[in-house]
Amino acid sequence: MKIAIVDDNKPDLKLLGGFIAGYCRENRVDYELAAAAGGGAFLHGFCAGRYDLVFLDIFMQGMDGMEVAQKIRETDGDVLIVFTTTSSSYAVKSYRVRAFDYLVKPFSYEQFCQTMCLCDKALAKKRHYIEIKEGRVIRKVLLEDIIYTDYANHYIYVHTKTEVVKSYLSFADFSPMLLSFPQFLCCYRNCIVNLDHVLMLKDRDFEMTDGVRVPIKKEWYQEIRQKYADHIFGEMEREERV
Structure with a gap:
């Protein structure tokens, strides 16, 4: 599974990276992980089909997560997008870019695992x-x-x-x-x-x-x-x- 995290908050980025590593180890999932500290940096190296799953913070300096998601959807309609944010106010807007799920910070490892299980099943049906x-x-x-x-x-x-x-x-x-x-x-x-x-x-x-x-x-x-x-x-x- 090819996964990307886009978040300009370094502690949050590190925590989520640890959650991903833990889940993939426990569930025997082969994965590749990339991290970007902002939307612009992520999009600079993005191309359709490069990732299976993107965790995307909404509130970031410069280009926010919703704008990044819109850019992603211009070329890639298949990658799963999971928003991670401190507010649930964008939940409705997230569906406009076909977000797969929405995690409100601070979320627990158990909540994260529930989302990952759903992602895992969706990807298994699509790409394996x-x-x-x-x-x-x-x-x-x-x-x-x-x-x-x-x-x-x-x-x-x-x-x-x-x-x-x-x-x-x-x-x-x-x-x-x-x-x-x-x-x-x-x-x-x-x-x-x-x-x-x-x-x-x-x-x-x-x-x-x-x-x-x-x-x-x-x-x-x-x-x-x-x-x-x-x-x-x-x-x-x-x-x-x-």
């Missing part, structure tokens, strides 16, 4: 997909639709909720597309499962939501069982925060 070539066509496959993948005779088979996508691709070239996301795990030679689609761990196999049982390599079993348990507890904690 892989592109692979099937025949002569480039296919976009949503991560949430992938149940598991396997490999045979130089082809990757991506098993989704509705179909199997077949691509002439080595496992070494394909696997980094998925293994950079925490919900995907290599459990056997050339086989990757989506832990979000695991129903249960049974007799050293993963039973998947489509009824298929995917084996776990004997030498990896203890480590994989722990990772699966960590994933389940992580999901439970995230649900409790929302």
Whole structure:
């Protein structure tokens, strides 16, 4: 997740940066963080698609946050904007620039986490997909639709909720597309499962939501069982925060 903070109050900027680091660590979110001490400095390096989420203070010297948001929306209609401010008087105006949320200072870490959970879910639906070539066509496959993948005779088979996508691709070239996301795990030679689609761990196999049982390599079993348990507890904690 690529995140930017725009705030000319250094203590507030530092506090929010700490909140972001804490949330991403607890929820195993890969992130990149940029900070700007004013709207002009932020817009100087801004371009559409550069960030997934922008935390934007409204009351700043020079260009205020509402003006910055309007400039953002001139070129980028997708980035999530969360206003952070000491007053709720701009709440109605924030909808004109399609703000995702509005945090009134001082807000607690728990309040922040509630907003981040909502952002996380919104971004997951919008941007998480892989592109692979099937025949002569480039296919976009949503991560949430992938149940598991396997490999045979130089082809990757991506098993989704509705179909199997077949691509002439080595496992070494394909696997980094998925293994950079925490919900995907290599459990056997050339086989990757989506832990979000695991129903249960049974007799050293993963039973998947489509009824298929995917084996776990004997030498990896203890480590994989722990990772699966960590994933389940992580999901439970995230649900409790929302």
